[in-house]
Amino acid sequence: MFNDSQNGKALHEVMNEVLWNCGLQVNGIDVGIPFICGAPGGGKTASIHHLSNQYNFGIVSTHLALKPIEETGGIPQFDTIMINGKPVLGTIWSFPDIMKVLYELSEKKKDSIIVWLLDDAHLLGPLHMGLLYELFTERTLRGYQIPKNCAMMMAGNTSSKSGAKSMFSAIINRCVMMPVYTDFNGWKTNFALREDVRVHAGVVSFLGNSQYQKFFHEEEQVDVAWGSPRSWTRFANEIKSREEAHKKTISTDTCLYLGTGYVGKEGASEFTTYYKIYSEFDIDSILANYKTYELPTDSVKAYALAYALTTNYIGRSDRDKILPNISHIVSLFMKEASELSIMMIKEMRQAEKIIGKKNIVGKIISQIQKSEPDLVRETLKDVIDLTSDMGE
Numbered sequence: 001m002f003n004d005s006q007n008g009k010a011l012h013e014v015m016n017e018v019l020w021n022c023g024l025q026v027n028g029i030d031v032g033i034p035f036i037c038g039a040p041g042g043g044k045t046a047s048i049h050h051l052s053n054q055y056n057f058g059i060v061s062t063h064l065a066l067k068p069i070e071e072t073g074g075i076p077q078f079d080t081i082m083i084n085g086k087p088v089l090g091t092i093w094s095f096p097d098i099m100k101v102l103y104e105l106s107e108k109k110k111d112s113i114i115v116w117l118l119d120d121a122h123l124l125g126p127l128h129m130g131l132l133y134e135l136f137t138e139r140t141l142r143g144y145q146i147p148k149n150c151a152m153m154m155a156g157n158t159s160s161k162s163g164a165k166s167m168f169s170a171i172i173n174r175c176v177m178m179p180v181y182t183d184f185n186g187w188k189t190n191f192a193l194r195e196d197v198r199v200h201a202g203v204v205s206f207l208g209n210s211q212y213q214k215f216f217h218e219e220e221q222v223d224v225a226w227g228s229p230r231s232w233t234r235f236a237n238e239i240k241s242r243e244e245a246h247k248k249t250i251s252t253d254t255c256l257y258l259g260t261g262y263v264g265k266e267g268a269s270e271f272t273t274y275y276k277i278y279s280e281f282d283i284d285s286i287l288a289n290y291k292t293y294e295l296p297t298d299s300v301k302a303y304a305l306a307y308a309l310t311t312n313y314i315g316r317s318d319r320d321k322i323l324p325n326i327s328h329i330v331s332l333f334m335k336e337a338s339e340l341s342i343m344m345i346k347e348m349r350q351a352e353k354i355i356g357k358k359n360i361v362g363k364i365i366s367q368i369q370k371s372e373p374d375l376v377r378e379t380l381k382d383v384i385d386l387t388s389d390m391g392e
Contacts, residue, residue: 008179011042012186015051018178022057022113022151032176033136034153035121040162040220041228042182043191044155048117050191058105058114062098065123071097073131074142093142106147114150122156122164129168136174161220182229184208184216192233193354200236202278205307206271207232209300215267227263235262239275249279278304283312290325295332306333306340307347314351319360327367334368 018034025031036044045061052059064072074093081090106114124132131141139146146152154175158164184207192199207216215227225231238258242250250258255275259268277300286293286309296302313319313326333341348361 008038008181010183010186011036011038011044011047011180012183012190014178014180015047018048018153019051019055019057019115021176022115022153025151026113026149033174034178035172035175036153036155036178036180037122037158038180038182039159039217039228040157041230042180042217043187043229044180045117045119046191048115048153048155052115055113056109057112058109059117060098060101060105060114061117061119063120064118064128065120065125069127072128072141095144096141099141099144099146102147102150106149110149112149114147116146116150116152118152118154120156121154121167122158122162124167125165129171132171133168133174136171159220161222182217184213187216187229189350191229193350195354197233199233200240201307201311202275203232203236203239203271205278205304205311206274208307209274209303212267212270212274215263215270218264218267221264225261225264227267231262235259238262249275252276274300274304277301278308281305281308283308286329287322287325290328293329293332295336302333302337302340306337306344310344310347310351314348314355314360320363323363323367324371327364327371330364331368331372 014036018036021031021034025033036048038044049059049061062072074096076091077094079090079092080087082088102114102116118132135141135146135152156164158179188204188208191197192204206212216232217229218227220226220228235258239250239255242254252272255272256268259271262268263271281304286305296305309326309329313322316322319326330341330344333344345361345364348364352358352360
């Protein structure tokens, strides 16, 4: 079909465009049906559901290719019709099951838009595409009108490895093609850090390191596991559940074995090494002995510590009590690894927006300015610039 990486846009940037299109559809504007195409595991379906819920839209997700054709196209029934005054045995079609679902939701949300997502559209065969032609042209199925407040969109993949089939040109010509890719920062901000998700911080920080980002969304494979936003999220969920159940980090062997099954051998191996470093920091002890603490000299260890400290601090209820402690350590990073201090401030600033707490960053900056007024000016200036629009 097309090359996503060359022509696509980041998924989180495209979603509002898609929902705008839905508004045009239900207002009778003649527009193409959005077809969101991208590599498997990038979060297309999850993004559509999340944003639809944010806007209080109804959402119906249908995997047409994986359902019996009768569920979409109805069942033929005998009927007697008159031709030239003579009765002739003919056929009428039953009301399709999917239409029942759409109308029930439409009735519940009369004043809202109903998004009908035709998911995994790349798997559709000729019979389904014949129904799509009618649906996209007339907004009907077997002659039955879909609800007036219903907007349609498709999502699917593009490669032969994902089983993509050629679509009728008449179908494609009735769509607006929207190739997408999943951007790490967009995934982190709009998904991984959300309060209702909270992907394991060790996984987020690992993938956020530039030397490991190649594992975030790898080329898809058919016979071995490979890294994708979906597989990393599921791996992270398993790690978190085991840590919470056993009150300790998972073993190296378990991490490597499970990781290989989720994200492939190379990504799992690198992550297992990082996870061991990330998990071994005793943050409470570091904060308690902040005056004598020395930062790691190894770059990966320093990065892991910076992220672990940030995550710990944001999640604490006693932030004001340990403000001098964390401020002193941030100042150490400013002196010895300024790029990591900036990363810490950025992460805290993001967290402020997500958890709805203001002035976390501002208090740290103020504390450092009071205790160390001669701190390297350029580093401090970079940090202050990040928070200037917050009125701190």
